[in-house]
Amino acid sequence: MQPLIIGSVLMVISFGLVVMSVVHGQKRLKFEKKLHKLVLGKDVDDDAPDQLQSQAYHIMMELGEALEEQEDHAQQHSVRQALSKVSELHAETVEYESSSVDQEDSASQPKKTNKPNFKVVK
DSSP: OHHHHHHHHHHHHHHHHHHHHHHHOSSOOHHHHHHHHHHHOSOSOOOOOHHHHHHHHHHHHHHHHHHTOSSHHHHHHHHHHHHHHHHHHHHHHHHHHHHHHHHHHHHHSOOOOOOOOOOOOO
16 A cells, blocks of 8 residues: 555656646747646746847856956956846846736737716706
8 A cells, every 4th residue: 555655646746847847948849838828827938039048148158257357356347247237137128028918918808998977967
């Protein structure tokens, strides 16, 4: 009886790990996209655009170069520049996320037109 319980617990844990990897993974197959939408209840094609990803990549490369500097003053200046670029990128990302949420809300709810409420006065 104990091996049956242990085996079922291990199967549940492995199934949970598979679902988690599908939900948090990238470049999904059709089935994985459907499962992701079923689990989270939102569309899976809301990843950040390539422009934001490339900007983040370049900022990280500049930060790596800045940390390789031998001179402390130059290193500090380069890190501050990278931090300001990260702040700008964060602002752009927040704008992108808020615009995608607004588009999602407007697409899910049809626009209701309010009928004028007139009273007949004699």
